Amino acid sequence: MAQYHSLKPWQHQHDFSNQNEQGERNTLYVLLLTISTMFAEIVAGTIYGSMALLGDGWHMGTHAAAFVITLFVYRYARKHKNNPKYAFGTGKVSVLGGFTSAIALGLVALIMAIESAVRLFSPEQIHFKEAILVAFVGLLVNIVSVFLLKDHHSHDHKHHHHENDHDHSHTEQHDHNLRAAYFHVMADALTSILAITALLLGSYLGLNWLDPIMGIVGALIISKWAWGLLSQTAPILLDKSIESSYQQKVVSCIEQLTDHQVADIHIWSISADHYAAEITIVSHNPFSTDYSHNILKPFERLAHLTIEVNKCTQIECLKSE
Template identity: 40%
Template sequence: MSNQPPQSSVCKTADQLQHPHDFGQGQKRKAEQRATLVTLLTLMTMLVEVAAGVITGSMALLADGIHMAGHAMALGLAALAYYLSRKHAHDRRLSLGSGKIADLAAYTSALILGLSTLWLIYESVDRIITPAELMPREAMIVAVIGLAVNLVSALLLAGKHEHGHSHGDHEHHHDSNLSAALVHVLADALTSVAAIVGLGAAMLWGWTWVDPAIALVASVIILRWSWGLLRQTTSVLLDREGPDEIRRAARKLLQKNGDTDIIDLHIWSVGQGSWTLVAAVVAHGSTTPEEYRASLRSLRNLHHPIIEVSYCRQCALARKAG
């Protein structure tokens, strides 16, 4: 008779070592609710501004409305990304979790922002060269409403940040998806300010050229924002090494027993506020991989660390000889 246990039995050790594979993406975030609300606000304001821009002939106001259309799409994409990250958090086909869905959405948002701004630059230059009739007073009313909505949206998105940086527990993470949504709203606010200033100049002095000129200046600023967001999200999508602070913290924890040399260490983002780690160490004592992993528990938002341990032969021989 075989001494093997029945296949239905579960090894207690293996059962105890089981761990979740959602990499911190399984819970609903407050940012998801804020992004959804701001998307609805932006859609309503966009419809009003586009209609008013066509009627009044304000290039800056029409540009603001068109920007809001793109931004509503980007904000909706941000809200959808949070939902998809939660829905697929436990999908084992995603080897390192679903967190980068949000980073991919942020990258797409940055592209949308950049492309829509290039269109605005073209239209602004064309309007400077070929002035068109402007109805500044009517356009001013809608521009002020648009700015008010943008400021409310920015406050909603900023809220109480779920991302942060705490020196005490070595927590360091950044929500690129929320940042992308906030950048879109701030870009809208900037173009709204540009419209208000341009329309004011047209009302007071008849300078209709100020409207597209200020829109052009605002476009350059927005392009810089979108470029910065593209660089940030690209680094996450390409698995760039984590920030120096969390790397130093991990090194300190792995070497705290005083008998460890780190020969390789990789830390990278696996989603919004989540990190993973792969390290290769040489142990001059008897520290086990489990003990190394346990030493990293104080690093919040670090998921599924993998430690490869090689034991120093000379130290092992010295212990035997002793």
């Protein structure tokens, strides 16, 4: 692991990465399980000449690739968390991993939709027994994977209570990297459930057209998950600002001081759960920056705070009383 110079006592730390050891370990288990099943299905499909087995085997390969991305992101973020080349650490690496996997999930949904549409208008012979067996094996593997990747961070709420009422909201640890891997196994499990339903109805009732219809339904649901993950991660990668109500509370906290006004304020995402803030204050008789830092301590979502205090000599700077 790369070694970086340790920070001096008076320097700021910039490690805002989300360390999720249990999530990383369980993702590795899911990857090994997925790869084992993938090879077993490809070998069996080749020996028995089953396109259903072969197809599902290669399909599992796409999810295995997504889990590799997840593991790479965890290790890269941990390795470079104190690398000075990253201005605010590697807090956004997990978000980038989630964004990348969401795109992959969207592509899987698109391929599913196209293939299902083609089969709807040009039906192919379905080998029901083999296809049902494959679907059940896939479902079993994915049920185990879903439990392994169950979003541990969603249950890890940290509640903060202050006498000051500026920030009563609890903070929640978001791991978009693990969430993306979780959606991949959920997508596979959903595909298996829909396939089993369609195949059983097709086998016993002759409703063969249900197979491609279920494929299209699955593609739409997976697309919705992918879009949800994209809409969560993209704004963070683009330095999304904090909600305006929170920013206004920060401004009000400063401007309640006599003869102090906020001339400029920027609050933006530096990880899934952390924000940095740069605030410029003007006053005829300004307090020290240390005083400003202290009055803003209750705003715990501001993980990195830079304050500039300017002494004002213009009458326009006066706060109206």
